[in-house]
Amino acid sequence: METAKRHMHLNLFLMNTGHHEASWRHPDTSPRRITELDYYCEIGRIAERGKLDSLFLADTYVLPVTVRHKVLHGLEPFTLLAAIAAVTSRIGLIGTASTTYNDPFHIARKFASLDHISGGRTGWNIVTTASESAAYNFGDRALPDHAQRYRRADEFVEVVKALWDSWEDGALVADKDSGVYADMDKIHPLAHKGAFFSVQGPLNVPRAPQGQPVLVQAGSSEDGKSFAAKVAEAVFTAQNDYRSGQAFYRDMKDRANRCGRSPDELRVLPGLYTVVGDTEAEAKELERELGELTVPAFGLQRLSTLFKVDLTGYPLDAPVPLELLPKADEINGNRGRYELIENMARREKLTIGQLIKRTAGSRGHAAAVGTPAQIADEMERWFKGEAADGFNLMPSHMPGGLADFVDKVIPELQNRGLFRSEYEGYTLRDHYGLPRPAGRGREGVRL
Amino acid sequence: MSAGGADRKLILTAALDGPDYARCVRQAQIAEQAGFHAVVAPESSDFRLGGNGEPEAALEPFSLLAALSAGTASIGLIAEVHAAYNEPYHIARKLGALDYMSRGRAGCHIAPGPAAAAGNFGRTGEGGPGPRLLEAEAAATEFAEALRLLWDSWEDDALVYDKRAGVQMDEGKVREIDYAGRYYAVKGPLNIARPPQGQPPVLFAVTGARGRSAAAKEADAAVAPLLSTAEAALMRADMRARMVRNGRRAEDLRLLAELCPVVAETNEEARELEHRLRQAFGAASERLIFAGTAAAVADRIEAWFRQEAIDGFHIAPLPRPDLLPAFAAKVVPELRRRGLFRAGGETSTLRSGLGLARPNNVFATLKRRGGSD
Known part of the structure; x- marks a missing residue:
């Protein structure tokens, strides 16, 4: 294309x-x-x-x-x-x-x-x-650590792609005259056994468009x-x-x-x-209007969740307490976003209130x-x-x-x-x- | 509508089948136009060959039904779920979404799931679906229980959307459920508010004693492979007794017999077709077939229905694509003439179409009674 x-x-x-x-x-x-x-x-x-x-x-x-x-x-x-x-x-x-x-x-x-x-x-x-x-919504196990999750993701994606390919194009014949519905020579099992999953296959849906x-x-x-x-x-x-x-x-x-x-x-x-x-x-006015509608308590909670530090008692005009924040590699959740926002606060020396407004939309x-x-x-x-x-x-x-x-x-x-x-x-x-x-x-x- | 009484009307549901989306759309439209209460999207958790040696491919039920929700207006949309291979949290959300989008037409049919599919869901170093398969009915019961609690994790009026105050929801009306069963554990709350029906109806298939016990605890409707009216009467009596033992009202369960209707111009033609179908099904899978002219098939349906053991029929996937359209075009109008079937075009929730009340929220009820939550 x-x-x-x-x-x-x-x-x-x-x-x-x-x-x-x-x-x-x-x-x-x-x-x-x-x-x-x-x-x-x-x-x-x-x-x-x-x-x-x-x-x-x-x-x-x-x-x-x-x-x-x-x-x-x-x-x-x-x-x-x-x-x-x-x-x-x-x-x-x-x-x-x-x-x-x-x-x-x-x-x-x-x-x-x-x-x-x-x-x-x-x-x-x-x-x-x-x-x-x-x-805790899936059987009370702890979230696996960041690297482990990505190793699992590697294998997961390879298995999914193989399942998508387990029916070749043209495996579904659906020929009413000959009575042949599927060409079994074009449907293949995976018999996959890996570090995380064992999946027999083939998939039960024909190859996707x-x-x-x-x-x-x-x-x-x-x-x-x-x-x-x-x-x-x-x-x-x-x-x-x-x-x-x-x-x-x-x-x-x-x-x-x-x-x-x-x-x-x-x-x-x-x-x-x-x-x-x-x-x-006009655009700035709309952005200001939306900013006025933010709820500070929500912003504090949002930053607390991201930073893994309870900021809910902090005044909005206090500087972001950078010294209390964990190191990026201690973050097992959304590490990429943590680094981005922590850097923003550090580089621009923002107060908590400013950081909330800066990130309320984007x-x-x-x-x-x-x-x-x-x-x-x-x-x-x-x-x-x-x-x-x-x-x-x-x-x-x-x-x-x-x-x-x-x-x-x-x-x-x-x-x-x-x-x-x-x-x-x-x-x-x-x-x-x-x-x-x-x-x-x-x-x-x-x- | 109650299970008995003069205004008692037949319930009809039909299965969708196959991997062809356009065909499923046609089937759903035929069923909706005929006034059926619901279509059921069968689940498949493994690749398998049908009786004819061909692969039984099928679209995933929630994707299929969600797409159908956009093109239909009144028919119920029931997804089959294999409990052994699923998590209640995922399924509760999908049913919630489907219920909202269809304005209260979602339902689910909880089946244990075939043991043969376990090879597709192996997780190295984890227990895997083993116990959920070995004690399938108990697991399915827990699955249904977890779904209901997840839907109830939001009270009906928890969402307030108070723009002025900046308050979206009343936190006192949303709670963790901390469900810890033998087969499933889920903390909650769900991340979607209580669905329009409160709890979309839950269907179980009932075969053996353990299946009956599970249905008597959790099912709003049960689908049974029944071969005679005598068997149907025994099944209903047994289900009544079990429901009462579980503290439920006997009339709170709809019992549907699985049916393969074969309609032809003459009784001879229909019997010939029936004979061929029975051979194709094989002796191992005996099933209820009503074969004959439209009037003859309607006669059989009427006789079963008047006996009052069952509330209606579920038309399972049919071996020929022309059988459902023939049933819809010829038998349904006949049933309607006899006053056995609703007029059609009714828009209601699936739950009210089945004559079932909207359930109270279990946590809200506890709170009203002053119990702890």
Whole structure:
């Protein structure tokens, strides 16, 4: 699909009422709609109007302690994406699933099913679960340590890919005349026995339209980056400024190269928090309005959870107590994000209140608050300066913030020749310009 | 609606089958247009060959039903779940999501899961699904119990979304359940609020005595492979007794017989088809087949239903794709003419369609009684 003109890739990072933590309090949002299918139909329509590459859903297996003041994640990703698949026709559907609290057979089966239902539009955001309390929802075991989780993830992903390939293309014949339903010579067991899993196979779903759904990775710790360099076709990341975006981009492409892959097989897509206004003042005013709606108690709780230090008694105008924070390698949860926000506080000598406001919308991701032209400028700079192959869009509030982006920023990007005006293909692989993986035959699925 | 009485109406559910999404959509539409109460998406946890030597591929039930929730308006959407290979937390969330998106049409059919699938779920150095398989009915009972508690971890009015005060939920109405059973442990609370139905209905398949015991404890509806009205009467009497022993009201369980309806233009043609099907099924899997003209099939259904042992029928996956459309087009209108089946087009929750009350939240009830929570 790669043509002479390189286009950026744009996903909608879909989060309930929007990415600003106080978006649910804004008069333009309706938090009760986040469990209604109509809400997602509307969002899907707007996103397809903007010719976006995909919708992406994050996920967590716990009720966050911060729930009192912030809207729930909403609906479980597989279920929601399958419903959205039924009401959309082109947009990609990326769901998050953890390798720590699932079985490879289930995950292979779910994504293959979703790929069939959606006509080849799915991607799997592979996470290893950062929340220690998630363990207690799955049988009272402690969260395995960071390195162990990634070793398990390595094997998990290899097994899932082999299961996807356990039916060759064309194994499902369904020839009514000859009465042959499946060609058994093209369906292969895995008989896998590894350090973490034993999986007999084959899968009970025919090979997916995309061959393999697109593999996405979103952790930016050291373990996460080497994992992504090996297996991911797209990397979602939080980079809060252009320079660190460039450094991350170069690092990931180099790592992919060292793994014997073409840098082009890996799309680097940082998150971009957006607030769109017809004038700069209007955008800033909306951001200020949202800032006014943040609940300090929620911010303190959020930082306490991230830093593993109880900040709930601290005054907002006190400096972030850097001396009390643990070292990054003591963090077993979301280590990449910890480092990012700790660095931000250190570098800019922020007070607790300032850090809360700085991260209330973007949560450490890059932010673009301004006119359509200003936002497009920033995106163009990242894209042309090799800091990004595209972005995970994080509208401040939904669905209004998305509609503003689609109707105002997208045309600006299209006019500059940076983004597609029409979909050129049907599958997520088509949108991302990624090749469809070939099958590998009987011996190939034996790991 | 109650189990007895003059307004008693037949319950009908039908299985979806196969890996072809478009075909499943057609099946669901046929069932919905005919006024069926629900479609059931069968689960598969392993690759296996069917009676005809062909692979029994199937789409994953929750993805399938969620997609169907967008294209249907009134039919119930029941996902089969293999308890041995799943975790209650994942399943409770998916059912919650499906229940919200379908406006109260979700349900689940909890089956133990086939032992043969264990080879797909081996975890090196961990116990694996062993005990959950060896004591399958007890595990399935726990699974259902854990689901109900997870749904109840949020009281119905816990979400307040008070924009002015910045308070999303009333923390006093959301709690950890600390469920620690023999086969499953889950702390909770769930990360989605209590579903529209409170608790989506739970179905069990009942075969042996242990299956009956499990259903009597946890099931809202039971699907049974029954071969005669005499067997059905015994089953109902036994289930009544078991439910009462468990402190439940006997009328709080819907009993459905598994049925393969074979409708043809003439009785001879239908019997010929029945004969061929029985040969294909094999002697080992005897099943209930009503074969004949639409009127003859309706007669058999009426006779079973009037006996009042069962509340309706579940149409399991059928060996020929034309059998369900024929049943929907010919038998259902006949049942309706006889006043045995609902008019169709009713929009209600699955639970109320089955004539079941919306359950109280167990924690809220305890709190009202002044008990500790």
